[in-house]
Amino acid sequence: MAIELSDELIKLEEAAWAEIQAKALTVDTAAAVQAAITAHAEATGQSRYDVEMELKKQVRSPAAPGS
Numbered sequence: 001m002a003i004e005l006s007d008e009l010i011k012l013e014e015a016a017w018a019e020i021q022a023k024a025l026t027v028d029t030a031a032a033v034q035a036a037i038t039a040h041a042e043a044t045g046q047s048r049y050d051v052e053m054e055l056k057k058q059v060r061s062p063a064a065p066g067s
Contacts, residue, residue: 003046003054012036013059 016033019025037055041048 003050004044005051005055005058006040009036009040009051009055010059013055017059 012029012033016025016029019029037052038048040046041051044051
């Protein structure tokens with residue numbers, strides 16, 4: 001089963017990833033991402049772990065165009 005991610009979830013992870021790269025991740029940002037992952041997983045009946053791994057994969061290692 002493919003993991004579906006919402007635009008809101010992707011935007012939250014993008015913000016967190018930008019903060020991580022800038023060495024400025026805040027507890028509030030990290031907590032918001034984790035809460036959103038948990039809520040999304042519960043709402044869609046998916047594993048929280050699978051949702052988080054797919055989210056990080058899409059944001060931190062996006063596929064090259066045309067692949």
